[in-house]
Amino acid sequence: MSEIEKGPDRLYQDLARNLTEELASGQYPVGARLPAERELAIKYGVSRPTVREAIIALEVQGLVEVRIGSGAYVKRLPGSEDLPGFNVSAFELTEARLLFESEAAALAATQVTDEELAEIERLVEAIARENNDPRGTEQADRAFHLAIAKATRNNAIHDAIERLWELRATSPEAALLHEKARTANIKPVVDEHAAILGALRARDPAAARAAMRGHLSQVIDSLLFATEERQIEEARRAAQAKRDRYSRATA
Amino acid sequence: MSEIEKGPDRLYQDLARNLTEELASGQYPVGARLPAERELAIKYGVSRPTVREAIIALEVQGLVEVRIGSGAYVKRLPGSEDLPGFNVSAFELTEARLLFESEAAALAATQVTDEELAEIERLVEAIARENNDPRGTEQADRAFHLAIAKATRNNAIHDAIERLWELRATSPEAALLHEKARTANIKPVVDEHAAILGALRARDPAAARAAMRGHLSQVIDSLLFATEERQIEEARRAAQAKRDRYSRATA
DNA sequence: CAAGAAAATTGGTAATACCACATTGGAGGT
DNA sequence: ACCTCCAATGTGGTATTACCAATTTTCTTG
Structure with missing residues (x-):
């Protein structure tokens, strides 16, 4: 044949x-x-x-x-590798990032070098350009966050955070929801990234943590916004309430 | 032949x-x-x-x-799979746990159920028994920390922390150093674990975070203690200084 | 109709042959 | 003495054929 x-x-x-x-x-x-x-x-x-x-x-x-x-x-289909943690939602992913990357940013603030700051600044500008491009792939965004993770001088931390980004890329639902959120909400990210950079530059761990938390809280908000009301209203309220409880406790 | x-x-x-x-x-x-x-x-x-x-x-x-x-x-030898993050030291691993698990404990304090608290209490007792056994394998310790991670109701967080424990198990040097530290330092862990349990039971995120940080700081101390002086004195001082800086900034 | 045996099907392994590509070493020229 | 080139040799790549063992199907038979 x-x-x-x-x-x-x-x-x-x-x-x-x-x-x-x-x-x-x-x-x-x-x-x-x-x-x-x-x-x-x-x-x-x-x-x-x-x-x-x-x-x-x-x-x-x-x-x-x-x-x-x-x-x-x-025995199994080609796509279905049993990667541990394949079944995570966009909310879980971002919540995990909120916890982990905020602490990583705080640690990075005590470790970051001038060269890394220059690199991160370059990436902030790249993110700004990427946002103007309607078909941006968020490559710069990913690079920005991983650069901060790398600045912790801790391979375990860097790998864990890198893994969260990979999960986001390999999870169809997560990628879709993020894309929806991105098209609906483009403006604030530049300022937020700049704030993170500023805190790192000041070598201020608490400020870096706060800036990163603010940024990722914003991401969760945009995810909530992009969520179809009818579809998962209950899950949406639960995620909102959960974050509020955690945020209040750490304010 | x-x-x-x-x-x-x-x-x-x-x-x-x-x-x-x-x-x-x-x-x-x-x-x-x-x-x-x-x-x-x-x-x-x-x-x-x-x-x-x-x-x-x-x-x-x-x-x-x-x-x-x-x-x-x-091309490569059978043992050397290129698992992401294969080259992490015991210090990096524990530092990552200090950051991640502390936040996870805080989140878990807002989410944990009575059933999970009972399970965690059971594991604390198991840890106590394990410590009296000279050939304990720290299975209960691992289960304790993973139970807390699971109580966050977030698969991404649970997976990330589980991964750190797997790295510890698969890294020969890390396993060795932990074993050395364990034989030299058995007493405090019971109290520390009990403190974490208490904070979770009180649903107090800040207390849970502090208790977990205290516990893992203690682990890092024991690792430092177990480190051969002559061998990596410089790295030891660096790790100590790094943690101090981060701790001071978050106290 | 059911149980058991025979036949057909299927993977497992061996043996052989020939091709294409790589390496090597020697012949021949410089 | 050195370099170049090419042929001999070695090696993997594939095809063909044959036969064995385990399974599955079919058919016989009680």
Whole structure:
């Protein structure tokens, strides 16, 4: 039937990629059996050893399970890596950032170097430009926050915060909600980022913490604003009340 | 030469396991070339297709890189997965916990249920028993801190803190240093944990934060105590000074 | 209709052959 | 003596064929 497109190297890799795509397309749901090795060999115009190599590649990746005398069965779909913490909402994510990044900013204020301050200042300007671009990707925003995390001189802190941003990128719902919030609310972020920068420049931990908290509180507000009323009104009120309680206790 | 031990299923898996062990043993350092497929086939008494399957399994795992016409070369050693944040010290880890878990405790104080309080109380008692056991594994300690993280009702926070504990477990140096610190300093932890529990029970965020900070500051102290003077005296002073600066700013 | 046996199907492994690419070493020229 | 080039050799890449073992299906049979 269909032919293998291109690639002079490693036929089995092309075939494994093709099969992975077919898995992702839903052509073979979880639990389904793949065609026999001999059939696949004919279908793709390759030899059976090559088919076996490709299936072994999928097997090692945990995509399929091979049962002797029976066949190769779909174990999980390509997209669904079991990354720990994959099931977090945009609210949880931002709440976590509110807690962690605020403290990180305070620590960074005691550690930041002049070079890092210059870099952060450059990123603030980049964020301003990014905001004017209707199709901005928030790359500068991410870089800004990670630069502060890095200024803590603590790899564990930097990694934890970087991870939160990755979760945001890999969670479809979170990315969508953030995008909605962004289009509806563009103005204040520049000032907030500048305030954070100012506190860092002053080497004032308390001010840096407060500025970061203010910024992320604003982000949560914009998320709340972007939330459909009818849809999750209850969850919205709960998130609001939760934050209020925490904020009041730490004011 | 050597024979394959056992296993009626999947010869290539046995062979891949054998090769992985030989990689781990340092028999083939990074960059070294593995014997030719034909040689391995003879050495292990299997056919070349089977050897190819095993090598492909290693290749998919990123252990070796196959160059056409040249051979299979060791890319990385089995133990060294590139988990993000693999290179963190015990100090960084605990400092991160000091920042994150303190805030998590504050948030948890506003969210914790009576059931969770009962569970946490149970864990405090378990920690006390664990401390009397010279070969305690700190399982209860971990469970205690994760229970508090869970009481925040925020999966992102829980995951981030859980990750820090995993890093501690997977980092040999960190585990070693903690073990040294534990044997040298057993007494205060019970009181500290009880203090945290008390603050949670009182639903007092500020007190919970302070209690957690006090506890983890104590942990850092014990780590400093366990650090060999001659070895990293400079790093020790730096860590001490860093924490002091942050603590003074948040007192 | 059910239980068991036979046949067909499927993955597992081996053996062999040939091709393409890489490396190496020696022939030949400078 | 040195460098260049190319052929021989080694190595992985793939195909073909064959046979075995486990499973599944089919069919016989009580």
